[in-house]
Amino acid sequence: MALPTPLELGQLVLNGLATGSIVALGSVGLTLTYGILRLPNFAHGDFLSLGAYLTLAANLAGIPLVPALLLGIVATVGAFLASEHVLWRPLRQRRATSTTLMIISIGLALFLRNGLILIWGSQNQNYRLPVFPAIPIGGGLTLTQNRLIVMGLAVLAMVCLHALLNYTRIGKAMRAVADSVDLARVSGINVDRVVLWTWGVAGGLTALGGGMYGLITAVRPNMGWFLILPMFATVILGGIGNPYGAVLGALLITTAQEVSTIWLPTEYKLGVALVVMMVMLLVRPQGLFRSTLS
């Protein structure tokens, strides 16, 4: 087995952190909707792809990247809210089991992905952006400007989320609903409104992740679908409903995936995510962090 040089290893970890930021954004969205709405949403990855495509569409229409990202986020949140309105709320009212919800979400995932192919085709596409050289960041390591932007925006988004959850009325209500829906109701919290906010926040983070994923890889119809397993692994590892756990889980799993490419063909990355999850759960069945569903 070839041992990597420290430099190679450092570079892989660095690359893993950039992808990890994307997975973290998506996973935080997934863990919020899973923990607060009790919805194991397998269409989550395809909403992430939708975020990338909507950003791409805006960008190719001549809008610079950052406003295009914002447009992508707004439109994707709209799509998340539409799914709540058309599917999830009626299903919750009929007390659908979480298995039913999961299977329907797989159907929605297929619907979304094929919609993306129908509209934008199945070929790889890229944002219209000037190309920048990689930036040396010391010790022989380099980072592309895009990866730097991705990490910076992800950190910013997480700081905003932390502030929202801990210092705002609606954020605390979201945590309260995650703890107990009935108690939230009887405390006077309008749970339906909290649900909409949850979709808004989760959808916004996920779409931001998708839009930025298009910066470090090509925009393609299955980009989000291939992230759904790492995202679920991350969510379970980090404790369902726990956004901080999701961030750490994402960084852990994607770094492990990148480093594994030293020894394994890249096709095995998904398998690595699952193996990491399984090994961790064998050691710590309750996940690394506290879940809100228990």
Next chain:
Amino acid sequence: MAPTADILLRVEGVWAGYLPDLDILQGVNLEVYRGELVTLIGPNGAGKSTLAKTIFGLLTPRQGTIHLADEAIGGRPPHELVRLGMAYVPQIANVFPSLTVAENLEMGAYQSRPAGVANRRTQIYELLPLLGQRHRQRAGTLSGGERQMLAMGRALMANPQVLILDEPSAALSPKLVDEVFAQIRAINQAGVTIILVEQNARKALKMADRGYVLENGRDRFTGSGPSLLHDPQVAALYLGGRHDSPSPEGN
């Protein structure tokens, strides 16, 4: 009997349940006058918690009506009931475990103006000093008695006119039960109308103005606290023997 105007809460012939074809409540009636402390007793599974949940809008009556003063509230969502001055402490899961004590209290006044919330919280800390000492602690790390105090504090945050308590003494040591009962009496004397669901039937009847015995989803007996306590039939069926025997469910 007091005139109708003094009836704060009235449940008339209510049927309700969880599963489509299974009625748990089968035509139950309940009347509570303003300022009263009314206790609801009865065997396990009689439907006491179900009645509390139905009054509080977590279940919709299939038949019958519920009125708060002159307003029909049957089937109204809980956040509207809170606005009308009602509060409820469920039997289980009555605190938010991952929120701090202070945040739990804040959730209890979710609909109040932010400025009022801080004031109200200070008042609750004066009433229940233990909560003040623990205000930054997560509710999930509190002991059973502390949780029960927090649950009551949370319900009082919105300054309710009527408070429904579902078995606040469950799983508490006898000493803590007395403490919780003393709190309940104090809250009632401060003017809050109270509906108290209890397993500790004797203790509850001793303290209550009136009581209802529920069985199979119906109100089987009703009367003043002492009259129920001394009713031989009630004593034999629901208080575990003669009225002067020691309480079997004291702990």
